[in-house]
Amino acid sequence: MLALASLVCGFIFGLGLLISGMTRPTKVLGFLDILGVRTGTWDPSLAVVMAAALAVSGIGYVLAQRRPQPVFAPKFDIPTKTAIDTPLVAGSALFGIGWGLVGLCPGPALENLATLSPPIIVFCVAMAAGMIAHDMGYAKRPAAPPSGALAGADG
Amino acid sequence: MANFTPLSAAIGGALIGLAAVMLMLLAGRVAGISGITAGIFGIGAIDRGWRIAFVAGLILAPVAAMLAGYQVPPPEMPASWLLVIAGGLLVGFGARLGGGCTSGHGVCGVARLSKRSLTATVIFVGTAMITVALMRHVIGG
Numbered sequence: 001m002l003a004l005a006s007l008v009c010g011f012i013f014g015l016g017l018l019i020s021g022m023t024r025p026t027k028v029l030g031f032l033d034i035l036g037v038r039t040g041t042w043d044p045s046l047a048v049v050m051a052a053a054l055a056v057s058g059i060g061y062v063l064a065q066r067r068p069q070p071v072f073a074p075k076f077d078i079p080t081k082t083a084i085d086t087p088l089v090a091g092s093a094l095f096g097i098g099w100g101l102v103g104l105c106p107g108p109a110l111e112n113l114a115t116l117s118p119p120i121i122v123f124c125v126a127m128a129a130g131m132i133a134h135d136m137g138y139a140k141r142p143a144a145p146p147s148g149a150l151a152g153a154d155g
Numbered sequence: 156m157a158n159f160t161p162l163s164a165a166i167g168g169a170l171i172g173l174a175a176v177m178l179m180l181l182a183g184r185v186a187g188i189s190g191i192t193a194g195i196f197g198i199g200a201i202d203r204g205w206r207i208a209f210v211a212g213l214i215l216a217p218v219a220a221m222l223a224g225y226q227v228p229p230p231e232m233p234a235s236w237l238l239v240i241a242g243g244l245l246v247g248f249g250a251r252l253g254g255g256c257t258s259g260h261g262v263c264g265v266a267r268l269s270k271r272s273l274t275a276t277v278i279f280v281g282t283a284m285i286t287v288a289l290m291r292h293v294i295g296g
Contacts, residue, residue, distance in 0.1 A: 002181070002182055002204065002205050003204045003205050003207075003208040004208070005177070005178075005181040005182060005205075006178065006181075006182055006204075006205040006206075006208040006209045006212070007208040007209065007211055007212040007215075008177070008212060009174045009177045009178040009181065009182070009186065009209060009212065010174070010208065010209035010210060010211065010212025010213040010215075010216075011212035011213070011215055011216050011219070012170055012173060012174040012177065012212075012216075013170070013171055013174035013175070013186060013209075013212070013213060013216075013258075014212060014213040014214070014215065014216025014217065015167075015170055015216045015220075016167045016168065016169070016170030016171035016172075016173075016174060017167065017171065017213075017216070018167070018216055018217055018220060018227070019163055019166055019167035019170065020163055020164045020166070020167020020168055020170075020171070021160060021163060021164070021167070022167065023217070023230065024230055024231070025230050025231060025232065026230075026231050027158070029287055030158050032280075032283045032284050032286075032287040033284075033287045033288070033291055034284045034287075034288065035288050035291070035292050040156060040157070041156075041157065041158070042156060043156065043158040043159055043160075044156065044159055044161075045158070045159055045160050045161065045163075045164040046164070048161050048164035048165055048168060049164045049165075049167055049168035049171065050168065050261060050262065051165075051168065052164070052165045052166075052167075052168025052169045052171075052172060053168040053169070053171040053172035053175070053262045053266075054172065054262065054265055054266050055169070055172065056168075056169050056171075056172025056173055056175075056176060057171075057172040057175040057176055057262055057263065057266035058172075058266040058268075060172065060173070060175070060176030060179070060180075061175075061176060061179055061263075061266050061267060063176075064176055064179045064180040065179070067180070069183070070179070070180060070181055070182055070183030071180060071181045072181050072182060073181075073182050073183040073184070074183075075183055076179070076183040077183050077184050077185075078183075078185065078267070079185060079254075079264070079267075079269070081254065081271060082269070082270070082271055083271070084270065084271055084274050087252050087253065087254070088253050088254060088271060088274065088275055089253075089274070089278060090252060090253070091248075091249045091250065091251065091252025091253025091254065091275075092249065092253035092260070092274075092275040092276075092278040092279045092282075093249070093253075093278055093279070093282045094245050094248060094249030094252065094253070094282075095245065095246055095249030095250045095252075095253055095256060095279045095282075096249070096278060096279030096280065096281065096282030096283040096285075096286065097245050097249070097282050097283070097286050098241070098242045098243070098244070098245025098246035098247075098249055099242075099246060099257070099279060099283040099286075100282065100283035100284065100285070100286025100287045100290070101233070101238055101241060101242040101245070101286055101290065102232065102233060102238065102239060102242035102243070102246075104230075104242065104246065105188075105246060105250075105256050105257040105258075106188040106189045106192060106246065106247075106250060106256050106257075106258070107188040107213065107256075107257065107258050108230075109243075109246070110188065110192065110210055110213055110214060111213045111214060111216060111217060112217075112229075112230050113214050114214045114215075114216075114217040114218050114221075114227070115217065115227060115228075115229040115230065116229075117229035117230060117232070119232035119233075119236075119239050120229070120230060120232065122236065122239050122240060122243070123232070123239050123240075123242060123243040123246075124243065125243070126239070126240045126241075126242070126243025126244045126247065127243040127244070127246050127247035128192070128196065128247060129243075129244060129247065130243065130244040130245065130246065130247025130248035130249070130250075130251070131189065131192065131193045131196060131247040131248065131250070131251050132193075132196050132247075133244075133247075133248055134247070134248045134251035134252055135193055135196070135197065135251060138251075154185070154187060154190065154253075154254035154255035154259050154260055154264055154269075154271065154272060154275070
């Protein structure tokens with residue numbers, strides 16, 4: 001049941017990205033091109049997507065966590081880190097550069113695999129390689145953290 | 156703002172938020188795509204099932220749209236393979252080092268009012284905007 005529930009969540013998430021136009025790199029780049037404000041070509045749609053997603057998830061998270069536990073899992077697995085540290089800053093900066101170069105972040109990149117477009121496949125392979133390169137480096141460090149940290153600290 | 160599509164953006168955004176809430180309610184997890192995906196490759200990972208199912212659902216969405224008769228054109232990508240590969244590597248490595256991406260930090264983390272996620276979101280939107288400005292208006296222009 002957990003896998004089926006997760007499949008449905010992924011599907012709805014995918015529909016949201018598709019309907020909002022966020023699977024299209026050109027649409028995302030239209031938002032990121034802030035200098036487009038000068039020429040009237042700036043597209044604020046991504047900000048509306050974020051605002052709508054936050055309105056629903058902000059309220060929904062509070063309501064969902066009133067339950068003692070999730071429906072199909074033993075406990076809520078919520079990120080616990082609070083420190084604003086160097087990896088957070090450096091990683092986010094690098095992520096943003098990659099996002100700006102192509103206009104794809106992980107969700108839309110994976111979703112676009114459905115189009116079987118060769119550049120998308122290459123992007124996803126490179127993205128997976130980047131993830132594995134990081135996680136393997138993490139695992140090799142002397143004081144390796146428990147496996148939970150490998151699976152994703154924040155999301 | 157000729158390209159601004161506020162209605163479809165609001166509907167799509169609400170669906171993204173709904174999916175995030177449902178994953179928390181049903182699976183107790185944040186809907187961070189980079190974390191979910193990286194966990195599939197994790198050495199000795201024991202919870203691959205729900206992760207693979209989520210990504211499968213994500214890919215099935217445009218397939219269902221195509222079957223329902225909607226046009227889903229292949230996305231416009233940079234002509235340069237070097238840019239495509241560099242972008243993919245930076246997105247993958249950066250998201251893992253920073254602990255999340257647009258979904259994990261930008262939606263789920265900010266929704267939890269996490270200062271860490273808010274900081275990450277401001278930084279990656281900032282460096283992405285600088286990158287696009289340089290690519291389009293300095294190098295390209």
